[in-house]
Amino acid sequence: MDPVDNPFRPGAGRRPPVLAGREPVLQAFMVIRRRAEELGEGERAWVLNGLLGVGKTVLLNELMSQVSDRGWITAKVEATARTPLAVALAHALVRGMRTATGRHPESTLRRVLGVFKAFSLRVDPTGAFTVGAAIEPIPGVADSGRFGDDLAALFEVLGETSRELGVGTLVLVDELQEATAEELTALNTAIHQLGQHDAPLPLTFVGAGLPSLPAQLAEATSYAERLYDYRPIGLLDEAASRSALTDPVRGHGVRWDDDALSQALTVAAGYPYFLQAVGKHMWDVSAGPDITLEDVEVGGAAARREVDDGLYRSRWERATPAQRDLLRAMAELAADQPASVSELTTAMGKRRVSDLSVSRNELLKKGLVYAPERGLLAFTVPGMHTFVREQH
Template sequence: MEKQLSQTRSTNPFRPGSGILPPLLAGRDRETAVLESRATRTREGHPQHTALLGEWAIGKTTLLMHWRRLRRAAGDAVVLSMAYPQAADEFLSSLVGAIDAENKPERAERLDLEFGLDVGIAEARIRRPSRDTEHELRAALKRLVERRGGEDRSVLVLIDDVDLLPAPGDLLLRLRACALELYAADLPVAIVVSASPGLFSGVRSAHEPLVRFFEPITVGPLQAADAARALTEPLAGTGVRFDPDVVDEIVELASGRPYYLQKLGYFTFDAATDGRVAGSQFAIGFERAFASVSQEIFVARWSAMSPIDREVVVVLARSAEPRPSGDIEAEVARRGVRPGATRQSLRRLAARGHIDRLTNGHRGRYTLRDRLFRRFLDLQHGSEA
């Protein structure tokens, strides 16, 4: 029994985490097709740039890594870089380092290893920012095009989490200026940045030109059928099987969030007895997955919330149906919160992806679809009441 347990552990195919390639990349065909058609346009001399927008843990980094792999296989030079909370200048200079690293053939081999973080970047980050980073960036990209690009090739620059920078609008404007110059010089370079859905509303003044330049691709929850595949296909050959009810329940609980799928899949796999997961094993797996997500995400989220945000999420967690803003304002007002403050809180929470805003008509209705977060709030509230 014990032996079997450790054996199943060692073959657990699920990969809960951030920026970790899943055992099966489910869905994302539509998004990838759009990217591919833009890549074709880029190679034809009409670069198209992209903002990949999606909520926390929805699979942005994973998709960027997938695209990197695809475009490399097609012969493009690809640079994947991650933004940090740092000044735009500093970031651009680290990007130059990453591009130069890609230029070195032996480094390029190493970069093919699918680590979340590129090896070149950590090193490049300690370089001092230069006077004219844009100039350096253009020069580095030009070198890369000349070296790796050809008739039917192009260079793809992927930048993850641009909204971690304190002024993402500034960076985007500078990237745009750089891309336009490269375009004028006939160099086929396309840029993809990833961020949360609020990226463009956060850079108001530059909103118009930027949203047209970095054309959004929105990545959302997985369809139920794709989510089910993400669970069942990786099980093939592991000797472990989840009962169909269990698969359905995980799909339902995860509501398309790939991070939840990986978490639930991982702990459920470990709870198997004799290679099988039925309801009673799943109950154990679920508790462990829930505890893990709570610890990783919910505890910090809750403690970072203002008292008003807390009132609002707790109220939302109690009703199964989406409710109009006015309704929620009235209920929270009974606890002494001004309606205006509640409205602001609703918008803020929705922008962060903590609650859902349904938009049919201009009067939004709000709900909390996330079943795991709901459960956390129920427990939280229960213990506070």
Template sequence: MDPVRNPFAPGAGAQPPELAGRDELRRDVEIALERIRRGRPAKSVMLVGLRGVGKTVLLDRLRDDAEADGIYTLRVEAPEDRSLPALLAPPLRLALLRLSRTERAREAAVRGLRALAGFVGKLKVTFHDIEVGLDFEPEPGLADNGDLELDLLALIEQAGLAARAAGTALGLFIDELQYVPEPQLAALVTALHRASQRQLPVMLVAAGLPQLRAQLGQAKSYAERMFDFATIGPLPPEAARQAIVRPIEGEGERIDDDAVERIVELTEGYAYFLQTWGSHAWDAAQCSPITLADVDKATVTARAELDDGFFRVRFDRCTPKERRYLRAMAELGAGPHRSGDIADCLGEKVTSLAPVRSALIRKGMVWSPAHGDTAFTVPMFDQFMRRIMPGQDWR
């Protein structure tokens, strides 16, 4: 099979050729954005799920849908070492500049840019990583208190007023929201709450790991009532099959039914793994149709690629103690597991392992689906841990 025509896209956040099984959610977000544009109430949306389920891909597609509908958007990713003000300031500036080109929104957008100047000027003392060009002088008393919660509220409010004046809405699309520190997350929730109370057309669509739900609740007690949480999991079997079959057929080629079933079984329907197996199966096949033997051959190279990239990059971020903890979890299976069972596997006390567990949660390696439970945030990571740390020497 011609590798140049390989239709699959197993990259981080790369758009797949077939976004299967997400149409209903895309429609729900489209309706919510249109409601807030018309001044009607609608909840912001949180996409929560494990690594590799396609949250980033879906977030970008939702943003593309919004832009196509005339919604003004900004898109940021929240890494572990950047502040929320530093992330939001540059794209908010660009959104306000775009809005200022609309005659009826110019006055409100310029005031928003003045609010941004005050916001940056005062908060740069606290958040040293804020770097953004300023187009207007600040307006005294507007978003310049030096208090993140008050100033972000005022800034988002002004941006919402500008969007309303332009007859549009402002969509904030934020990936990896779980990395935003709790006080900054609380400030964002407060700003969105105020915008909702004033029926301003501002909406957040964010993606994050499963612990995001609890983090929002801890940041603000009313947060869970403000958001619709969409759990993004593995694709159901039929959608998983479509994600494999349709790209291949789109290239005028075929794949045998038993080969498709094997890919769905091996990947458990996880979007990233489907793209990886599909790509390797295409390259392994000499001609159409792709057969079960081709998939079996591809499985060796697909797993090697995942081990060297998708899994390994996360493993390398962990300390030796954290790796032992993860290996003990893998010894118990896919999980989730009780903290006591993990401690027993390591021959240690739960209390002595608490700092290790907390560090792994902060790194996004594990999460707690229930009190005292621990689960991997990466699908099939237990299998990888058994491959990379075989035998019993890890003990």
């Protein structure tokens, strides 16, 4: 079929034609939005944690789009090892503030703009990123230089201003597992303080990251386990996977044969990135308008190559021979389930659990594996076990 019309979008952060299976999260977010707008009240911060390519980024973008045209103050950043989180947040908030100034009366915004200006000048003294030159910085509120306290103060002013304006503030941080331990501590402190108001302010924080994120947050401060509403983002169930493949083609007058669809569902195994890849390659090889089993077999193989090259191979090649041994043992022993480190030790003919710790720590650092619980190891990429088993 004409590749120009291809509706599927494999990749990173690319909005899928249909955001399948995420209704419960979106419903819950609607409650947050309405409570902010109708009652001026905020809810607990969220953490979206899940494997690579399950759709955390597109979900953050969807939350953002649900409020950005309703006058909310929004900021979205991606944590990276290169930029301090404080700087990244200041830059993103500048954009959010600029949009807000076009929409809301300047008199209501004056305080938050002044406090923010002092905060951002402290974080980035060049002043390259700050709000209008005409704004006077308000010192002594959020510019102590202690990130946790300053962020708490800034969140508070943002929350108060939002309440006055009848909107909310939404702060999104993607790839939060990349933040340093100090940054996570500061973030926890700020969110903890925000939650202690008699009437919680309508500032919503949503962080997204790999499955290791809850443990990282808990290590930063002990109360983090109760601080956040953890919403694991998982693989899609059968009905959602079906809708991800069939809804996007329907408008094009294209139909899936039953056996073709069930084969595609088996190949994709509920993995959102793979659903887009299978859909895209199937479309490109199919003559249409009926999608046949053969289309899926040819397209599925191409999709599999794309995922192998784009996702698995690069990770495999970054691993040293000793790390590959450990990955291989994990794939053999537990497939896509978490493997026990003590069983891995035995299976690999080592004497002590600590004999694995160098490889284990390196793989954790590279983000290839994570520890869902103490003493367990699992792959961060769905389907990685199959790829590993095929490598010699």
